[in-house]
Amino acid sequence: MSGGAALLDRLGDRFAGLRGRLTPDAAMDRITWFRAGGTADLLFQPADEADLAAFLKALPADVPLTVVGIGSNLLVREAGIRGVVVRLSAKGFGEAEAVSGTRIRAGASTPDKRVAQVALDAGIGGFHFYHGIPGSIGGALRMNAGANGVETRERVVEVRALDRQGDLHVLDNAAMGYAYRHSAAPQDLIFTAALFEGSPADREDIRRAMDKVQQHRETVQPIxxxxxxxxxxxxxxxxxxxxxxxxxxxxxxxxxxxxxxxxxxxxxxxxxxxxxxxxxxxxxxxxxxxxxxxxxxxxxxxxxxxxxxxxxxxxxxxxxx
Missing domain, CATH: 3.90.78.10 (UDP-N-acetylenolpyruvoylglucosamine reductase, C-terminal domain)
Structure with missing residues (x-):
């Protein structure tokens, strides 16, 4: 019996009623941008935040849990990952929208480039740097992603997260404990969404800044x-x-x-x-x-x-x- 099948057998009907997708023995090389790595015993892609909370509440505490994003900054070792890997779905966690003239709300699996585009469409300045970061908002929140002299911590207002027990936490900027390429937020928290703030800006100025970021990437990086x-x-x-x-x-x-x-x-x-x-x-x-x-x-x-x-x-x- 494979690791994934054995884990599913052990968990029995704990996950009855979940709306997300459970995949045993999931090939992680299909997820990582390196296109390398072993398998995960069990991959769960929740339908939304409530579905993820229900899953976490049902998951036994002794089952290892790993959270991954879109796989851009990830290296998976050959023998794979024991326990459960959670990957937030694009459908449930991949939306971004301007909620005011200066603020954007985005799900954790939203590509950084998508947030930059939403900011451009809404005339909100300060997000052009995301146009050049090949990752998702969840990873940006965790590692304080930055480029072109701007970091995520300069834009974060608050972050929604679930802990290992499925309980909701809302963290303000200070609680994220940001430093260079680091957040001091507890490692067991799974970020689900965040609220960001920029400033009103002319769309043409934003577009020029984004074009400059793109030109730089294409010139010096193996994209x-x-x-x-x-x-x-x-x-x-x-x-x-x-x-x-x-x-x-x-x-x-x-x-x-x-x-x-x-x-x-x-x-x-x-x-x-x-x-x-x-x-x-x-x-x-x-x-x-x-x-x-x-x-x-x-x-x-x-x-x-x-x-x-x-x-x-x-x-x-x-x-x-």
Missing amino acids: REKTGGSTFKNPPGTSAWKEIDKAGCRGLVIGGAQISPMHCNFMINTGNATGYDLEFLGETVRARVLETSGIRLEWEIRRIGEFRPGHAVQPFLGQLL
């Missing part, structure tokens, strides 16, 4: 490759790509994974990369940068799941610790 976006956070006082380049890692290849020759803070799947290839490449880069510059790069890409036996990847390759 047409199978990539997970920025691999490492920028260290204080420098840029990750500069340190990677200095360490001689531009274009470095391990298996089917490569550091992009165009922008060396991007890893790409050249066609047949495994989760092991990608993570081993990333840790090789970290080890070389540490040796060259004394800087310990921090992953920006989220790595989840279990290693295949005999294929564990140690931080910095287990060296220079």
Whole structure:
């Protein structure tokens, strides 16, 4: 019996009445933008916030729970993910709308680019930076996503979230505990929606700002490759790509994974990369940068799941610790 079938058998009729979709042994390589990774025992895509709350209340506390977004900044290891993976559906959590002349409400699975477009249509300034971020609002809230000198924390008014028991929480900006590429909000919270605030702006000015963001991305980033976006956070006082380049890692290849020759803070799947290839490449880069510059790069890409036996990847390759 597979892991997913065994888990469903154990859970029995706990989930009777749910409106969302339950998929056993779900292939995560179909979800991640890297197009690599093992399977999840059970994937749940809730119909809406109430459906997710009912699911969480029914889920036993000892069953591991992992939450993923649209898969843009995610690396899944080859042996897959035990327990349940929750992925918020586009239908139930993917809408965005202007609710006033300066405010936008968006579901957690709404693509960042969609929020930028809603802001443009409504003449709300301050959201052009989302046009260049390949992710969803849930991830942006969790990691304080930013680009072009603007961060998510500058726009957040409040965030709706469910805890592991299915209870609702509404967090204001201060409660999110924002720092660079980080939120101090409890890790067990599942963000479902957020309210943002910008300022009135001329639509042509907004459009020009968005066009500038798009032009920059197309010029310097490998946006047409199978990539997970920025691999490492920028260290204080420098840029990750500069340190990677200095360490001689531009274009470095391990298996089917490569550091992009165009922008060396991007890893790409050249066609047949495994989760092991990608993570081993990333840790090789970290080890070389540490040796060259004394800087310990921090992953920006989220790595989840279990290693295949005999294929564990140690931080910095287990060296220079």
